[in-house]
Amino acid sequence: MSQKVRHVLGLSGGKDSSALAVLLHKEIPDMEYFFCDTHKELQETYDYLDRIKARLGIKIHYLSANRGFDHWLNLHGGMLPSPQMRWCTIMMKIKPFEQFVGEDPAVSYIGIRADENRDGYISTKPNITPVYPFKERGLVKADIIRILEESGIGMPDHYRWRSRSGCFFCFFQRKYEWVMLAQEHPDLFEQAIAYEENHSDGRTYTWTQGETLRELLARKDEIIAKHEKAMQRETKAAPNRPLAESLEAVLEEEDAELPCLACHL
Template sequence: MERHVLGISGGRDSAALAVLMRQSRPDLALEYFFTDTGKELPEVYDFLGRLEGFLGAPIQRLNPDRDFDFWLREYNNFLPSPRTRWCTRQLKLRPFERWIRPDLDAGTTIFSYVAIRSDEPHREGLTATHPNLRVVLPLRERGIDKKGVIDLLDAAGVGLPDYYRWRSRSGCTFCFFQQKIEWVNLMREHPKAFEEAKRYEKTALDHGSPFTWSDRESLDELADPTRVEQIEREHRARLDRLKARQRPNALRPAEPVDEVLFEEDGGGCLICHK
């Protein structure tokens, strides 16, 4: 017995992988899934609907058995952080493992298709911790890079998620990997979500959490108009420096500098952001 599963994060790479597999391996009975934390951007849900229309198949929602608020209490109200990624472990990995574990233990071989591009040598697939789990990297195997991902989505008429206008990552609304300019953008695009993030942060700090959502700065401090102006000024300066360093290449159009800038910092959780 075999199963073939493909995780959709709400981002462009996993969507492009789904498009590729639908076009190149229509014979596979692929199961598409999305681990829904309940704290996703509304643009993510819109994009999932668009992708389902192309695939002609549902994307199964895997919901955690306990929500974000439960796990926040379990972790003594300490916010997740790059050093303590309990959100990924409890709200993303745990539901996936619960979904496939019975079949793995029953002897079914499960092939998990993961969206790692050919231009991401620093990334690795999810480690297969069960002998019946096989991780497959079709984008890397076929030499598909970032431009190839975008080409796949454009050609399929799926396009990109709308949040790429102002943010580089999918995943939770208040992902701690956001850059400061992205927190400013969240404040403007989704003010209610920003206020919710502030409330979580205040509760965490009141309980002694050493972490804030944004490194070494609370969202209250970040939202101060003077600070917002400074963040935007520094962001524009970085864009200008990148533009000045770009060299024209007639064989390959330069990608927008704002995309390069957003990805400069690296990091991120594979299962959330791909």
């Protein structure tokens, strides 16, 4: 007797994976939805997941790494994760996902859009087959926003000031996003500073290359003014574009480096 194939969809709290859940929840009624919880997420992320559950009537499995961020930070010698050393994604996203699936044959549905030039896959286990419904159906960013608006779920609240989901101290944040974190969640910004500064051997690490968060915040007026000019330019060039799209376009001008798929989609 052949083993039943599981259907799994990872939610990150971002727009793409959320729209994919809307698209597929009736097509695949036995879909298993999961969220890899690092316990360092924004409250807006948890609130958005609650909204998705309520609107779609689905269950979300919250997968927690066996130990939290601080445990893995200690195991890595106090070295903060970075684009070159993404141990956070491996230990707190990929491994919990692979443990959730185990050795069962599974199809993993991934929210990469047709207008994105990437085919990233967060697991190499042979029993997990990746599928890209947006690419298969030719759906682009405008379609994703439409799907979310028509569902009544809408866009994540943090998209007012941040274009990516993930931990509140994610090293992929742009300068403006760090400044806005300090404004929206000053307590979390102080926690991020503590991770930079509190090393018993005197080392100093920085979340953003070449600049501490205190130095960055001292330049907040300059950073905000530069951002507002870019937003005005973007709005003038595309006056009918949704605010979230304009924000994402402006932030990508500052840094177009792609974040980890498990956190961002």
